[in-house]
Amino acid sequence: MNALAADLHDDAEFTVAAQDNSWLLTLSGSWTTAAIGAIDGRLRDLKLPSSGTATINMAAITKLDTAGAWLIHRTELALAANKVELQFQSALPAHASLLETVRANDEDCPDPPEPVNAFVAMVERVGRATSQAADEGRDLVNFLGHAVIVLVHSIVRPGRVRMTSLVHHIEQAGLNAVPIVGLISFLIGIVLAFQGAEQLAKFGAEIFTVNIVAQGVLREMGVLLTAIMLAGRSGSAFTAQIGTMNVREEVDAMRTIGLDPMQILVLPRLWALVISLPLLTFFANVMGLLGGAIMATVVLDLTFFQFARQLSGAVTLWTFWIGLIKAPVFGFIIGLVGCYEGMRVTGSAESVGRMTTRAVVESIFLVIVLDALFSILFAVLGV
């Protein structure tokens, strides 16, 4: 009766019949991964006999897989722990052999390790990160030294720079960045002019908006925005390119052929950024001033001519040079960090992504630190 019912709807089911010293568990239906979820808890909590004999009848099982067989075997183990003698009844040969397979593979796996105390884990993480940061700083300085040597060599003997590669990277990092760098600087020029005009209007000194735009764009904004843009665009690309080559062992292959990866991979990229960043900065300055000028004509009712006259009074040539001098240094740092992180990629594709993120964060950080140092330097020099 039960078996028939179980056949109709394909659920796993079991019934228990206990008499004096004998205990009978009758299983029916489809004991498969999809179906056993419903009975797992009930079977687990089932009150098992503590003495006598037990029988498991498998005749009415329509389908059995390893998960179902495990459930049966688990019950078998619990009965064995109670020292109850157990026998199986009328199992199909296929079901019996599957049960045998699971029985042979029931070794317990060790529990997952206990998570350590959250505070201890945090302290541990901080410590690890600190020592890692120190190691990394040392390695980066090491890499810097190596790069400077190669760079100086390449100045002494320019023939050793791979021209094709250099031109390619200048196109990628420099030329292709022109639209986005131009657009951003233009917008920043607009923002500076607008904000400046609004604040200075309170003192009736709107005309000095031009000074704010000129000083802001030429000294800081132009070069800083361009550098950050290039860190995101090109520094990360360098890490990803060199990192992928590292993963595919291309860099190792280069070394075995007697090519210096520093020479082939790093040098052209460094030069490309050192050359591109000042050029892009110049373009960014022009676009920033243009944005400021357009906004000034709209908000302040200045003509372009008046803007230009105020501009020439507001800045000296040094204002322009201060921005531009920083550019090749920033370019060098971005290229250096990008290549360094790329060379540090090991093994998996996952580390390419991790190092790329790190390269962007580090190079932007270093660029801003350097910018601060430059500010102090120029203040001391009085320019």
Added chain:
Amino acid sequence: MSIAPASAAGPVIRIQGLCTQFGQTVIHDGLDLEVESGEIMGIVGGSGTGKSVLMRTIIGLNNAAAGQIELFGQDVTRCSDGDRRAVQRRVGVLFQDGALFSSMTVAQNIMVPLSEHTDLSSDLGQEIAEVKINLVGLPTDAANKYPSELSGGMRKRAGLARALALDPEILFLDEPTAGLDPIGAARFDRLIGDLRDALGLTVVMVTHDLDSLHAICDRIAVLLDKRIRVGTMHSLMADDHPWLHDYFHGPRARAAITTNMEPDRT
């Protein structure tokens, strides 16, 4: 080892007139293939003949340009998404390097399909994962390790355990023995054969390994000229197609045959 039982229910995989192409490159052109229930079918072919593409197309990772692919009598190229998912639950796939999720331990990897497709309690999920780990011959302490801490052979076994999580009826293996040392490869072959016998699996494996073909494959499907030629090892060896001749009579093949030839094999 048992020879595939003559199936009363018809083939579990039936492919008719399959065409696949990437852009202008035609990979398969009018390919037919039938895989019987309970057999181990090896797919071989030269590099670039589309063995892996064929497997990916059957699983549903590639779209076929034309033709029919029936799994369990269900045409997966035309059926609804729901039906396709139901079919996919009955299919397990082992990718070349295991394709384990790297952020999870082995046990967690095996529990992913369980928690996605069933309503089992996490305790039971853990227990079933442990059974599978034992079943594929992994040491028990591998359960809490991450894929990056495992060797290549262990990653494959862990991938196999995940493929077996839902007790599939068809198991697809992509070059299961590639990258294993000969001892590990032989063990893996034996494992596949044992699992087939114990769980009643149908196995389709893409392989280059002549030893595997000899040791466990009941029939072999050879990709030739954008189509498939199916046969047993012996019938294919007798075939006089030049590629087949080179493949089965090359120095490597001869070595595999002499070491694997069992007296009871017909």
